Amino acid sequence: MNQGPDSDQLIFTIDLTVEEARRRAEVMAALGSEWDPVAVLRDEDAAYALLYSGLDAEQQRIHAALVEAGVLPGREQGDAASH
Numbered sequence: 410m411n412q413g414p415d416s417d418q419l420i421f422t423i424d425l426t427v428e429e430a431r432r433r434a435e436v437m438a439a440l441g442s443e444w445d446p447v448a449v450l451r452d453e454d455a456a457y458a459l460l461y462s463g464l465d466a467e468q469q470r471i472h473a474a475l476v477e478a479g480v481l482p483g484r485e486q487g488d489a490a491s492h
Contacts, residue, residue, distance in 0.1 A: 476483040
């Protein structure tokens with residue numbers, strides 16, 4: 410800790426690099442060795458496709474308008490399902 414230009418103030422600094430590395434290690438440990446991020450993304454993509462399947466023409470029109478407005482995410486190149 411360093412004293413600032415005013416004797417009433419104290420400048421306090423802390424380096425959180427070690428804490429962030431520990432936090433990330435704990436997250437990875439909690440996920441376990443069986444965690445497959447590619448499979449998770451594919452499952453998420455399948456759930457998204459299922460959610461918007463079976464829409465009638467009016468619902469498809471509304472969905473397309475919401476995607477175009479940026480309210481809902483669109484189907485982009487590079488989604489997990491396209492691999």
